[in-house]
Amino acid sequence: MYRIVHKKVLNPTVVMMDIEAPLVARKALAGQFIILRVDEEGERIPLTVAGTDPEAGTVKIIFQMVGATTDALGRKEEGESIQDFVGPLGKPTETEGLRKVCVVGGGVGCAIALPVAQRLHELGCEVHTIVGFRSKDLLILEDEFRACSDKLTIMTDDGSYGRQGVVTVPLKEAIEAGETYDEVITIGPLIMMKFVVATTKPYGIKTVVSMNPIMIDGTGMCGGCRLTVGGKTMFACVDGPDFDGFEVDFDEAMSRSTMYRDFEQHAREAECNLYKKEVK
């Protein structure tokens, strides 16, 4: 069992937790992920690591309550435990040797973009960060991003905070204005990453995307997380989760991500109903 040492609600649907998992905390680097099960009957879900404290032996996860499993996880309280927690899995984000990078995060993906930005900042890289949210209520980690970014641009869809619009607008402006990035690293919804890639491709700026497909074991056994990258079948769990964005078949990845949409909706409704009963 893995204890929840600290829990903080970041916005109405996004929760941060520090989980006691010393072996994972010792090893996990920015860009890697873990797999957890909330309880004995739970499904295995992958979550990208949002930070570690090797001395305290804790791993930070930030997740959005979007389905039955993340709902159940979000309802766990400080001091309670979760059943299984294994990692770190996947390859870390390559950060060595970069001098100037634009990190583009969207929604809860910002939780994963943060450790990457922090790592780059530590290495002395100039970090420009663009983060996008639907509205001000959903904004997370602003102070943390500010602390590790040489330049921070916040975008909201509805204009309730920062600039109104999507993340690709300031990205394109920066490139057009002559910012010369060694790399753009983007983490967020598939559709956002697809458009980030479409923005950078004409300029030939290397763009790394972090993929988070459906997964079971996460160790290179089941093959559920396969993607087409550069025309070849790749596995996010062992070949990724970071890939060259120019080569990823996003349309296929988006289609595959909806494989269990009906099941997930029903499962979530069932979980919600169960919770309502508990509350009464």
Place this chain on the structure above:
Amino acid sequence: MPVKKNMSLKKNPMPTQDPAVRAHNFNEVALGYDEATALDEAARCLNCKNPACVSGCPVNIHIPEFISKVAEGDFEGAYQVIHQSSSLPAVCGRVCPQETQCESKCVRGIKGEPVGIGRLERFVADWHNTYATEKPTVPAPNGHKVAIVGSGPSGLTCAGDLAKEGYAVTVFEALHVAGGVLMYGIPEFRLPKAIVQKEVDTLKAMGVEMMTNVVIGKTITVDELFEDGYEAVFIGSGAGLPRFMGIPGESLKGVYSANEFLTRNNLMKAYREGSATPVMEARKVAVVGGGNVAMDAARTALRLGADEVSIIYRRSMEELPARREEVEHAMEEGIQFRLLNNPVEILGYNNPDDRRDPKNGFVRGIRCIRMELGEPDAKGRRRPVEVPGSEFELDVDCVIMSIGTSPNPLIKSTTKGLDVNSHGGIIVEEKTGLTSREGVYAGGDAVTGAATVILAMGAGKTAARAIDEYLKNK
């Protein structure tokens, strides 16, 4: 006590669940001998002076000795004989291909059917698991620590043999339960998970420590295991990434690797009502491949409620690599065999008028081509060649690819000096399982690529012997 020999030419048949019933449940297909049947079958063994059957067993179980105990009615005694050589008797009695191993060497098989060695082994193990009360003896510790990577058949065997010698053994498992392929791969109806759990618990009772949720090569490296005081490491990490054919449509929704499909059902229990892990409710399923794993996937799909399940295999029945018994069971249950067929494309649904049609991106069919057998290849198997212009389409909504796996890259990529062959399999000395690194041994699918449970157990046993030699002389 002299036992009257039974000279019947036929084996006592294995009682099974009715095919029409079992095609709709996940309960075990084969029901096992009762005591009377076991006594009768055991009396068929001639107790040969030079028992050829023993040489046919990869772990060299003292077969005539255990069978004579059965014939005498000393079932626990029979178990103790098997347990000297095998850490997983209830598993082997179910999934070993006895027909090509011990039973293929049985003298009784020259005229008539061989003794049902596998069925007797299963009977003995089940009897022990039901009635035995004695805890396994914990040997005196010898002061040495050994790490085992992976808790599948090779790892559990290696762990069991070393524990018997007094080693402090820790088994590291990446998944949340121990058992490896016995848990995630082989279905409940062929190998009930409670039986695997029992075998794992027996090892624990012998003092073996099971550390789940630890990925060697990621959470802890092989080098760190040595730093932590382990003096030898056995790698039994199993087969890895599933292979695909490289044909169009393999990324459509509704295409699974057999590994994924079986893991969802066996490990994650997706077949149970209310399971948190989803699996597709398919109507017509095509399973591509002809091995035991393909049979398992097809029969699982049928039990999940599919109306029609077919095996698509590019050679003929003669070359089909699955065990006969599994093929017969599959046929009885109504699995169709489309032999000398090979897929060329998986077809997807795509509504040009509605981009948001929920069926878009799902499988709607599979296009195959007929094959005929040409000249034999290097292994002597006749090579299948396409019959030009013979393409046809099958209406299916789910395709399960069961055409093998390639070794897992995680340990190789994080262990310096560990040599692998061109297929990615770890290179070992055949007689010892020793790798290119001192103190590091390997066996099972991580070395050979996908093979059988018993071969992996044999490799675990070989390595345990070599590790014992190595550490005693160190």
